[in-house]
Amino acid sequence: MSEVLQPATNPRVYAVMGVMAAVHLGCFGVIYTGVSTPAVIVLVITYIVRGLGITAGYHRLLAHRSYKTGRVVQFLLALAGCFALEGGPLWWVSHHRSHHADTETDKDIHSPKTQGFWQAHMGWMMTNGAFEEKGANTRDLHRFPELKFLQRYYVWVVSSQVVGLYALGTALDAINPEWGTSGLQLVVWGFFVCTVLLWHATFMVNSVCHTWGSQAYDTGDASTNNFLVGFVAFGEGWHNNHHQFPLSARHGLLWWQVDFTWWLLRGMNVVGLVSDLKLPKEMRD
Ligand SMILES: [Zn+2]
Numbered sequence: 001m002s003e004v005l006q007p008a009t010n011p012r013v014y015a016v017m018g019v020m021a022a023v024h025l026g027c028f029g030v031i032y033t034g035v036s037t038p039a040v041i042v043l044v045i046t047y048i049v050r051g052l053g054i055t056a057g058y059h060r061l062l063a064h065r066s067y068k069t070g071r072v073v074q075f076l077l078a079l080a081g082c083f084a085l086e087g088g089p090l091w092w093v094s095h096h097r098s099h100h101a102d103t104e105t106d107k108d109i110h111s112p113k114t115q116g117f118w119q120a121h122m123g124w125m126m127t128n129g130a131f132e133e134k135g136a137n138t139r140d141l142h143r144f145p146e147l148k149f150l151q152r153y154y155v156w157v158v159s160s161q162v163v164g165l166y167a168l169g170t171a172l173d174a175i176n177p178e179w180g181t182s183g184l185q186l187v188v189w190g191f192f193v194c195t196v197l198l199w200h201a202t203f204m205v206n207s208v209c210h211t212w213g214s215q216a217y218d219t220g221d222a223s224t225n226n227f228l229v230g231f232v233a234f235g236e237g238w239h240n241n242h243h244q245f246p247l248s249a250r251h252g253l254l255w256w257q258v259d260f261t262w263w264l265l266r267g268m269n270v271v272g273l274v275s276d277l278k279l280p281k282e283m284r285d
């Protein structure tokens, strides 16, 4: 029986369903809270910080080790990734490494070719397979207790940002009521709206970037380069490039292939926060 049709036996599947539904519904809170300049600024900042936490932190650093950095920067990037509500770092990395190892096979839990578009986009997180024990492919990360801490206390980390956003909105309203913001308004825009936008930007890498776009390289799978996803997911939409060169810290390989994550990493490299940025062999000096 296909994974899709199997009844969920893991209670965490129902927890994910509940959280996904609640976060989407939470966006309707904008009807009650309205919008303000601080709310838009917070939305932009949280989208960028959480997005880069996923792309530069979870993906290019933890999953692929495509550059080197110190423990503090690694922790901060992983923390920003946690805030995106896409699972703890070890869980995320484990599934992503499985995707690269078994792309487009029955073992690839989010392949649109074998599982369908919806399943690849977000349905796979609501199946038993999403919570099968797969710690074996993240053993290299187990030597970092701070990452295990983030994984274990992930729910508390996510909750802390909600409290922080509420406190910030309340403080801004107290400082200047004319800004028209509130604690609840910043939670709605900085957490609910931001999470839904970033979720679908990230999920499109698995669904859209294995369905629509162009193939610069014959990678033997359905991975594509897609400009839209490249833009909203900070460079992750150059996914065919990434399947061809999974260890490369740079995914947008041509000048017009916008890759904000690569720009961030180049900047961090200049100021000495990261080093040894890996590139495809033909791009090295
Ligand atoms: Zn892929």
Ligand SMILES: [Zn+2]
Binding pocket: 059, 063, 064, 096, 100, 242, 246
């Ligand atoms: Zn990858």
